[in-house]
Amino acid sequence: MTTHKWQFTPRFRRHAFGWRSDTPVQRIKEAITEIKQVARKEPVLAAEGAIILLEKLSPALEQVDSSSGALGSAVNKAIDTLVPLIVKADVEPTLRQRWLERLWQALQDDEMPYIERLGDYWGKLCVTPELASHWGDEFTPALTHNWGLPRGEGGYFKGTSACLSALFAAGRHDELLALIDKAPFKWWHDRRWGVKALSAQGKKAEAIRYAEESRGINDPGWQIAQTCEEILLSSGLRDEAYRRYAIEANQGTTNLATFRAIAKKYPHKQPEEILRDLVASTPGAEGKWFAAAKDAGLFDVAIELATRSPTDPRTLTRAARDYAEKQPAFALAAGLAALRWISLGHGYEITGADVLDAYSAVTQAVPNAGVPAQLVNEQIRDMITSTQPGNSLMKTILTRHLSN
Template identity: 70%
Template sequence: MSAHKWQFSARFRRHAFGWRSDTPIQRIKEALAEIKLVARKEPVVAAEGAVTLLEKLSPALEQVDSSSGSLGSAVNRAIDTLVPIIAKANVEPDVRQQWLERLWQALENDGIPYLELLGEYWGELCATPEMAAKWADKFLPLVEYIWVPQESGRGFFKGTIACLASFYAAGRHEQLLTLLGRAPFRWWHYHQWGVKALVAMGKKAEAVRYAEQLRGVNDPGWQIAESCEAILLSSGMAEEAYRRYALEANRGATNLATFRAIVRKYPNVAPEQILRDLINSTPGAEGKWFAAAKDAGLFGVAIELVNNSPTDPRTLVRAARDFAVSQPEFAVASGLAALRWLALGHGYDITVLDVLDAYSTVLHAAEKAGRDIQQVKGQIVDLLSGTPVGKQFLKTVLSHPQ
């Protein structure tokens, strides 16, 4: 394999960065771009570069402040990107063994830790069942040792997850389940490999039961639900998957993202039914599903929500503005709801401009809907007449809105 001069190499010297995380995050992105560019034409060279970068990451980042979590996320994304490049490279077993030895050394020396995610991917990095079996046997004695109670407690071994992943990749599923039966803790982090092993053995119903038995105070319920949902879907049991797991397994960063994810995954379930089920799953926060209802074109449901549950006034004003022409009645209702929740003290850092914007948007939508403008103004007056004492801000602003 010919030597390749990597530009990123010199930038990832030990303690190359100060305490700020913005520069190392940018350097990681640049290094990934460099490796991916080489991978287009020289996949083996790129894989060697990927191993080199993973070796250098932890020593270079030791002094960086990682308290925000952004640097750890950047490293995890880098691992997600680099592992397939290493795994897919077509090399002789001795070369792959050398790469794995180097990565294992990096993982052992990783003090922060940054590279612990590598263990999850160890089976993929091995690339063949034979190589995975070799590493499973290498890790096994230490895993068995730390899982036996000692007088001083139990030990810790960085290769535990890598061992489980190796057994799975080697196809040694019965041995994996036997080993997990001796695990001292019922952690999903460990026992997810048992679920995977049972699925690989064709025992899908047993895999779901196995996963469900792992639920506990500290276990990630959504990950268990996600795994069970995938098993049921792969078995053609979409109705049961939706009923038991869809709402828990597909939580996104926003309610809208959650709704969209479930709609994509379950095309045979009516979007309104999905939305109603999601709304019922969050009692007291119904109004937060307004954006999902609007996105689905369920305008009646959207207005029903915001008339009965607080919703961010700025979100309602944006909806009124965006739909003033295409759905003017919905826009009017959204704007009136925005004024109502503003009057009741909802919204963050509300200014005079926010109030005037809501007022003018309602009138614009009313005009597009062919409504009597004076009648709508009267509705606004009636709406504000019930404002609690101390919530006179809107009345003051709108006393001379022009």
């Protein structure tokens, strides 16, 4: 193999970084870029570089404050990127075995831990069933012993995921299931390999039951739902997958993201049906689905939702402003809903500018909606004459405008 001087290696000496996470995150990105550039022409050399980086990560990062999650995410992304480079390299089994021995040592030295995710990829890193079986034989006795100790006496065996992954890659599915049954407690992180084994054997209904039996107080229900959903979809059971798991398995960072994810995965479902099901899953929070309904072009449904429960006034105002010409009736209703929720005291740190923005959006929509301005102003006056928490602000801001 060509001797190569990696630029990243001196930057990842032991305790190279202080407590701040921004610099190590940047250095990890730079190292990955360097390795990927080499991979274009020399994949084996790039794989060697990937292993060197994985060996150096944990010792270099030991003193970094990782509480924000940014560093952990960067390391996980690095592992996800580097593993395929190692797998793709065409090398003799003896060299791959040496690579795996180095990675196993890195896992054992991973005190924080940072690279424990590497164990999930162990079967893939072995490349061949024969090598995976060898590592399964290496790990199984230690894991069996660890799980057989009285509760409270055994520590966590760092080769747990690697062992289960290796047995799965080796096709030793029955042994894998029998081994998981020896675990002292049910934990999804381990039992997901049992689900994989049952699925690989074609026992998909049993795999779903096995996954459902893994649910517990501390288990990630959404991950279990995603796994079960994937099994049903792969079996062509789209309606059952939707009915049982779509909502739980596709939660996004926003309600709109959740709706889009489900609509994309289940194109045979009508958007309104999906939206209605999502709304039903969050009783009392119907207004939070306003943006999803608007995004789907379900304008009547959007207004219906915005009137049923509190909806963010600023979101309503933006919708009113954006659709004043394209959907004036919708825009007018959204603007009035914004003022209504402000008058009822809803909205985060509402200011006079927010009130004026909502009123301005209403006045822009009125001409195109074909509704008399006087009638709209009367509706707004009714809002501010009732005794509600936000009325003093609205009355102060809008009295002059409504008197014209």
